[in-house]
Amino acid sequence: MRTVVRILLCVAVAGSAAVGAQEAPSDSNAEYSDRGADTCLACHDDDESLGLFRTDHAVPSDSRSPFGRGQLQCEACHGPGDAHSARVRRGEERPPILAAGFAQNALCLDCHDSDVGSGWHGDTHAFEEIGCSDCHSSHTPHDAVAETVTQAEVCYDCHPLQRSEALRAFSHPLFDGKMSCTGCHSPHDSAADFQLARSTLNDTCYQCHAEKRGPFLWEHAPVAEDCSLCHAAHGSNHPGILSQRAPLLCQGCHSTLGHPSVLRDAGGIATAIPSQFLLGQGCMNCHEQVHGSNHPSGSTLMR
16 A cells, blocks of 8 residues: 555656746755655655645645645745755754744745635734644645534634533534534634624624524613623533523523512512422523514513
8 A cells, every 4th residue: 555655646746846847946945855755755654744645735737736836845835855854963963844833824824815814914823823733734635623523623722611611511513513613713814802703792693593683672682782691602501501590690680679589478578488480491481582572562571
């Protein structure tokens, strides 16, 4: 199997050299190796490195591909490698070559600037000096962060809090492969808080929950203001990913005075017997149209 792969690699490398022979640098790029990818493969013949040849980066007939631009091939992204590949004396340290990381982002943006958008420059990931290769893998045919099923695990490498929240009893179906982090967040091009996909949190939620958008004849104020006032977006141990279970959540804004949810008996004396209005769905036993109502008599969101 390895022999077959070697033959395919030789064909790809030879084709790349033939296509870009006229574009290849000469005197000004003396630091580049003479044999291109063949030099790299003498040492880097592991599965990850060889996987490059099953991606669009190694298409010699495509001028947008590193292998389609001159004879640089691997060095189109990793920089000059002549000194790195040369013999070194025993005990000497091999000169480094440009590796993955934040310093290499400029090379990626040479080709992918239009894909990333202007929002990338100066955003949170750029401020934290996150490299493109910290999230993306250019050597694999299927980039994990670009696949819905595997994207969340890549994000959770840096966002462990969100991972723990997503593992709670109620959460969005990230682990089921039915949605991805980029369904709500735009890590490359967003001017919104938390790199949301839309300008506000509510607009982001309405992408999937359009029935909650309204307009309603009778609006519930916190619903129109911010979904996160009641819901924990990444996960919760309460039904409906509520941040608290009713009636505690509702009573954070609504006073219990004069309401039947107050624990009092028929004579108005406080009692320890639970009220029927505090059981099951709590406040929503009666106020079931909690997101808003269009009923003429729905001012209390009961219908």
